[in-house]
Amino acid sequence: MEYLPIRVSTLRGDQKINFDAYIMINDKQILYLRRGDSFEGTRLVRLKEKKVRKMYILQSDEKNYRSYIDTNLSLAYDSKSPKSIEDRGQIVQGMQQAAAEDVMERPEDEVSYKHAKDGAAKYVDFLLKEDKGLKSVLQIENTDQNIGHHGVTVSTYSVALAKSLGITDPKQTQLLSLGALLHDFAHTKSDLKINRPLSEFNPEELKSYQEHPMVGATAVKDLRHFDRTVINIILEHEECINQSGFPNKKHENQVDPLSVIVSSANALDRIITFERVAPKEAIKKLTIEQMGRHPLNHIQILQKIVSETYT
Template identity: 35%
Template sequence: MGYLPIRVSTLKSDIQLGFDVYIQLPHKVLMYVRGDDDIEPHRIGYLKEKKVRKLYIADADEGMYQEYIDRCLNEAMSDDSVSIDEKADLVVGAGEATAERIYEDPHSKKSYDAAQTTAASLISVLGQNDELLKGIFDHALEDENASDEAIMQKHSVNTSSLCISFAEFLSLPKDSVEFLGVAGLFHDVAFSQFEGTDKKLFFKEIGDMEVSDLTRYKEHPKIGGEILQDKEFASAEVIGLILAHEEKRSGNGFPNKLNTLTPEQEVLSICALYDREITCLKKTRDDVLEDFSMNQIGNYDLSIIKKFKSFVKKAGL
């Protein structure tokens, strides 16, 4: 039997699992909780205390696991005794697990399906709770020496959440919100195709890059789009958004130096930029907003920049 790792952070106590959960010991894999049971709070506490981050399920149970995550999220969101931090914990855990899959297995239908499920649950939970977006943003990386991969997973979840909330704030159509949620998770999928020092470009200021590095970096939207281009399960809207996520209205973006953007393209470009500055380049929110006022005028529609600022303020980011 093949096993699939799942994150402990996606498990919620007192909710029936529906699939067996296993734990990896040095020399064997042991049954940890049976599927007709739920996980008791002290067992989750114990795992967290022991810094066990992953458990395992049978490959065949993946669909049941996705369903369970959905149930946990919905249950947690409607439960007033669950704090906003705990809610954000669950949402981020589920989102980052999906982002991890996307980066590890970008071509598969399963990763794309997981992105769609995650985007749908983000839309539902963000719509139910005004403070959640801030909770997601404030959710610290698990440790300070987080790997580049972990930072990119967080960037994906943040960008997707921001896109969803900002698109709702602008009253974009429901379809657009869904495409933006998926595209937010996938937009930098090309990170998975970069090797060694090229990967570091995702954490570097564009202005500080050598010419050859910049040329390489500018290929990432196209490489990302190409991953999904020949897949019948991927939507054309999502592919188009990935391709255009680094474009600006001024023609200063890349790779195609577009000078018009659809509202959806503009939302993704702004949200991905905002979170790159914060999560990948470690800038403060104040500095990023100042940069928006000083350097992004012309890159985006002025009224969109204004709306983005009031959106960020309203969300308490």
């Protein structure tokens, strides 16, 4: 029998699946969930705990899987959807994560990039138009410290920052969202354990860590379908306004303002996701321990988002 891989991040919400879903164990596909069941609750939690990123369907079910995805997307993005905002947020977050994973796995694939780029515009719309959209996505904990999920979170904070800063041009916000989604692309290609405070890195690890923005940007710089702004964000997302960032110790006025936004958003989610600090503590840490590295108004906006999201 022929199987096709599908991403676990596309299986969200309480919609019943119309295909059988298999997991691979020792090179064999084992039936995990039958058609008629759904992925809500503990099933999804268990898969995340095991860091299962891909599942399999029978090739003959491909059409059914596509229609499941289409239904999920329209349930999520339709402002008159009968689904709760929490369910919609889960689906939307998963779709963004899947798009990020697709591009990060095969950046040379133009179709995946275009799909992620279109998705980024839709995602911005969702965040701007849905009152509780921001909260519904940010409340989904990145339990498996997934780089794609981290990308979605940084993209979410970035869009919220842009909104508060009065950046409304749709082209700009789309590229901001996409650049933020893909910013840590290089981490998916390295074995460096990034899920601990930088103070615990030894000199070699730190050196390698500080190269990741350049490694990521260099890997995609010759791909013609990649937008310049996105490549810039990948390169500049660790720069800080007081020249304490890397790889080029740039000053605020040498960095694309969109990269400055992603850098602030990234600094916050790095502490939350990879150092496992509770969001309210994390924003305090960012404010006090990293004073001067990010614009004060960014920090104030992030403080407000955190206090409204995690009550």
